[in-house]
Amino acid sequence: MLACKRSLTGTMLSALRGLRSNQVVVSGRVQQRCLSTHTDGEARIRNVLKEKFPLAASLKVVDISGGCGAMYEIHIESSEFKGKRTIQQHQLVNQALKEEIQGMHGLRIFTDIPKD
Structure with a gap:
């Protein structure tokens, strides 16, 4: 054994x-x-987020459902999140993706503020 x-x-x-x-x-x-x-789906979500967060220093969108578009993981770093709590940052991302989220099973969001 x-x-x-x-x-x-x-x-x-x-x-x-x-x-x-x-x-x-x-x-x-x-x-x-x-x-x-x-x-x-990754490209579509990335384009929406680039438009909504033009100051984003870093953006990564990954389909974690094996390519079927049911679940995504988003990592976004933007100075637009400065002064906002994590929940407020996530709400901004959710609002930006309001249309796309309707067809999803789940969404993981990781936000951060660029280090100066």
Whole structure:
């Protein structure tokens, strides 16, 4: 049993190393995976947020539902959040995405103010 656990742990570690190095092992072959591919939903949400938060220093939108558009994770850093509590920052993002949110299952929002 212990040998099985060690083997499984080794397999999981190898998989994690592959993810960190931007590689995927398919049938024993190492292939590069493309992390720059964005879904239409990600692009649409990114465009809305760029328009609503033109001072955003950083913006990242990721479809975390496997590409089906049901759930997104948003990381946005903008000076427009200065002086606002976290809940107020999230409300601004929710308001900006009011139309898009109607078709979603869930949304994770991470906001921050740029460090000077």
